[in-house]
Amino acid sequence: MSTIDPRxxxxxxxxxxxxxxxxxxxxxxxxxxxxxxxxxxxxxxxRETTGVELATGTLTRGTTLAELTAHLHxxxxxxx
Amino acid sequence: MRTPAIAVTGLGMITPVGNDxxxxxxxxxxxxxPARTVPAxxxxxxxxxxxxxxxxxxxxxxxxxxxxxxRYVKFAVLAAREAVADAGLDPAGWDGSRVAVVVGTSSGGxxxxxxxxxVLERRGPEATSPxxxxxxxxxxxxxxxxxxxxxxxxxxxxxxxxxxxVTALSVARDLLATGQCDVAIAGATESTVFPIxxxxxxxxxAAAHADGDLSRLSRxxxxxxxxxxxGEGAAVMVLERAADAEARGAEPRALLAGTGAxxxxxxxxxxxxxxxxxxxxxxxxxxxxxxxxxxxxxVNAHGTATVxxxxxxxxxISRVYPHRPPVTAPxxxxxxxxxxxGAIEAGLTILTxxxxxxxxxxxxxxxxxxxDIDCVTxxxxxxxxxxxxxxxxxxxxxxxxxxxxxP
Numbered sequence: 001m002s003t004i005d006p007r008x009x010x011x012x013x014x015x016x017x018x019x020x021x022x023x024x025x026x027x028x029x030x031x032x033x034x035x036x037x038x039x040x041x042x043x044x045x046x047r048e049t050t051g052v053e054l055a056t057g058t059l060t061r062g063t064t065l066a067e068l069t070a071h072l073h074x075x076x077x078x079x080x
Numbered sequence: 081m082r083t084p085a086i087a088v089t090g091l092g093m094i095t096p097v098g099n100d101x102x103x104x105x106x107x108x109x110x111x112x113x114p115a116r117t118v119p120a121x122x123x124x125x126x127x128x129x130x131x132x133x134x135x136x137x138x139x140x141x142x143x144x145x146x147x148x149x150x151r152y153v154k155f156a157v158l159a160a161r162e163a164v165a166d167a168g169l170d171p172a173g174w175d176g177s178r179v180a181v182v183v184g185t186s187s188g189g190x191x192x193x194x195x196x197x198x199v200l201e202r203r204g205p206e207a208t209s210p211x212x213x214x215x216x217x218x219x220x221x222x223x224x225x226x227x228x229x230x231x232x233x234x235x236x237x238x239x240x241x242x243x244x245x246v247t248a249l250s251v252a253r254d255l256l257a258t259g260q261c262d263v264a265i266a267g268a269t270e271s272t273v274f275p276i277x278x279x280x281x282x283x284x285x286a287a288a289h290a291d292g293d294l295s296r297l298s299r300x301x302x303x304x305x306x307x308x309x310x311g312e313g314a315a316v317m318v319l320e321r322a323a324d325a326e327a328r329g330a331e332p333r334a335l336l337a338g339t340g341a342x343x344x345x346x347x348x349x350x351x352x353x354x355x356x357x358x359x360x361x362x363x364x365x366x367x368x369x370x371x372x373x374x375x376x377x378x379v380n381a382h383g384t385a386t387v388x389x390x391x392x393x394x395x396x397i398s399r400v401y402p403h404r405p406p407v408t409a410p411x412x413x414x415x416x417x418x419x420x421x422g423a424i425e426a427g428l429t430i431l432t433x434x435x436x437x438x439x440x441x442x443x444x445x446x447x448x449x450x451x452d453i454d455c456v457t458x459x460x461x462x463x464x465x466x467x468x469x470x471x472x473x474x475x476x477x478x479x480x481x482x483x484x485x486x487p
Contacts, residue, residue, distance in 0.1 A: 016147060018143055019143070037148060041211055
């Protein structure tokens with residue numbers, strides 16, 4: 001079962017005012033109405049709040065929140 | 081060229097006393113300033129201001145877009161929504177190619193430029209916002225309103241310091257008069273309550289320094305006036321040719337009868353000593369409106385509560401309008417909303433015309449000795465007003481005056 005890192009949910013709802021009800025593991029940037037500028041800002045805020053560097057190309061229009069969570073955890077694991 | 085009559089059919093405001101037009105009007109009539117200490121200004125020589133409060137701006141603006149908007153842009157978007165709804169217009173149905181957006185500002189997104197500079201210095205380029213430029217450039221209020229409302233006609237951001245709002249109304253009027261649009265969304269916005277701006281303001285000599293009750297600090301036209309108190313906010317109006325408004329059955333709030341503008345070309349901050357250039361702006365507006373000075377029934381003054389502005393403006397008013405029409409100065413309540421002030425005061429002037437009520441100048445018992453003007457004090461003056469003017473004089477010497485009329 002895929003889950004979403006709570007920090008992703010937090011940034012989406014706080015900074016981007018995405019309703020929590022819409023935040024589910026299979027939701028994509030496109031599906032959440034996050035355009036390219038919003039996605040770029042999202043990447044910066046995530047990096048600043050988690051300290052995890054997302055590799056270029058990790059966050060695309062089709063990236064799901066489950067995939068993003070996996071990236072976040074994998075990158076954090078690598079960093080450790 | 082004989083310009084067509086221009087109607088104001090919609091009005092929206094967000095100010096330190098209210099997040100819409102009605103609450104702003106009530107707050108201004110109550111004549112109590114909300115000036116208070118602002119936590120973000122802790123440690124600044126001036127750590128207080130009149131600020132917009134009691135609203136979650138990001139939630140109000142809506143999802144996915146607030147992150148790319150400066151605080152001043154959010155104000156403008158919210159005021160524009162109110163104005164367009166008030167005009168009975170629906171952007172979903174209109175021909176956006178005939179809609180212009182003219183929304184001015186003085187400082188634009190300087191607060192956000194500062195934020196980004198700090199992030200760059202402390203955290204490096206990767207930490208800066210991809211929206212950093214958008215947060216800063218002063219055309220974004222006009223652009224975001226155009227995007228939201230699918231307004232594809234001309235759009236721009238007049239920047240004439242504290243007269244930007246009146247300049248915007250004047251430019252919008254001209255776009256309508258010359259047929260470049262059928263609807264103009266026009267006004268101004270400002271938010272400059274952040275440490276760097278407030279520090280510069282403290283050092284400028286124009287600012288009032290804390291002295292007892294902050295709500296009593298902004299005292300336009302008073303003998304003991306102490307300088308200006310910072311405010312913030314926005315006002316946006318919908319303008320149409322009066323014939324078009326009538327054709328669609330819209331009830332105008334007021335007519336924009338005339339505008340006048342001049343430039344002191346003298347000194348960046350000091351008004352021209354004999355006041356004749358500012359007076360010429362008033363005379364130009366009256367000429368444009370086709371009014372004699374003695375037909376003006378009310379003056380909504382710039383009244384900043386600085387020693388020099390109020391002395392120069394009182395002299396101007398008593399000379400141009402010797403019949404002593406009632407004068408108000410909303411900055412006693414709102415503080416000086418800088419680039420937005422002219423638009424907010426034009427909005428209040430329109431409400432005075434509609435309601436036959438002139439709000440009092442807050443914190444004033446009587447004008448300073450030697451000021452031969454009739455300031456409304458203590459309580460609102462209930463009196464029908466058919467013709468009124470609003471003065472705006474900006475740093476840099478930008479003088480702009482708008483003449484407004486009951487339909």
